[in-house]
Amino acid sequence: MKYAVFFNDQMEITDEIELGEIHSYDRQNINSKSGNLNGINTLFIIVDEEEKDSVTPEELVQFYGDLIISELDEQCTQVIYDGFHSQVMNAHYRFDTKDQANFDQKVSQIFLDEMNKDKPGYNPLVGDNVIWKTQDMGFVYHTLEQFQRVLAECGQHKEGNINKYWMAKIRIKATRSLPALLEIDDFRTAVEILDKYENPS
Numbered sequence: 429m430k431y432a433v434f435f436n437d438q439m440e441i442t443d444e445i446e447l448g449e450i451h452s453y454d455r456q457n458i459n460s461k462s463g464n465l466n467g468i469n470t471l472f473i474i475v476d477e478e479e480k481d482s483v484t485p486e487e488l489v490q491f492y493g494d495l496i497i498s499e500l501d502e503q504c505t506q507v508i509y510d511g512f513h514s515q516v517m518n519a520h521y522r523f524d525t526k527d528q529a530n531f532d533q534k535v536s537q538i539f540l541d542e543m544n545k546d547k548p549g550y551n552p553l554v555g556d557n558v559i560w561k562t563q564d565m566g567f568v569y570h571t572l573e574q575f576q577r578v579l580a581e582c583g584q585h586k587e588g589n590i591n592k593y594w595m596a597k598i599r600i601k602a603t604r605s606l607p608a609l610l611e612i613d614d615f616r617t618a619v620e621i622l623d624k625y626e627n628p629s
Contacts, residue, residue, distance in 0.1 A: 431480045432458055435471040444480055455495060492609045493600045500615040504593035511563060512585035516577045519562040523585060531582055592616050
């Protein structure tokens with residue numbers, strides 16, 4: 429049986445609620461078979477019945493660390509899907525799973541064209557221009573050079589955000605500061621917040 433155990437700022441237990449089967453939870457909500465708890469604004473942890481009266485500060489830090497990592501993972505994925513503004517074309521490109529597949533397909537076509545351009549009778553798959561639908565400028569014509577530069581921006585967008593998330597995850601797993609964890613709400617600023625608490629100037 430799972431329980432939600434609630435604490436005040438002095439880490440004293442203020443309440444315990446039997447949950448039964450848990451469907452989902454985040455920092456402010458718990459959805460369980462026993463009902464929904466929404467708008468939670470105090471510290472809590474979800475534990476088995478035999479653990480509910482012996483929660484340690486370290487366990488609370490680990491609980492919130494895991495919870496925040498899960499939230500930041502979803503946030504990072506959404507930021508990547510939302511796309512990027514191209515400095516090359518001054519247009520916004522979406523980058524969800526479908527868009528990524530389309531970019532990958534176009535890269536493959538460009539590669540095949542380059543590999544086979546000198547073969548007699550080969551008909552290029554792409555040609556000299558690429559037409560691409562942007563989020564804010566509609567369909568935009570690109571030269572091959574422009575499109576290749578946009579592809580580089582794609583990689584920078586995806587890899588840059590993933591790297592920020594992974595660095596945040598590593599630091600969150602290592603921290604012992606609950607106040608720092610509670611302040612984190614964005615994977616792009618998580619390391620800065622942790623530095624503020626762990627390495628004050």
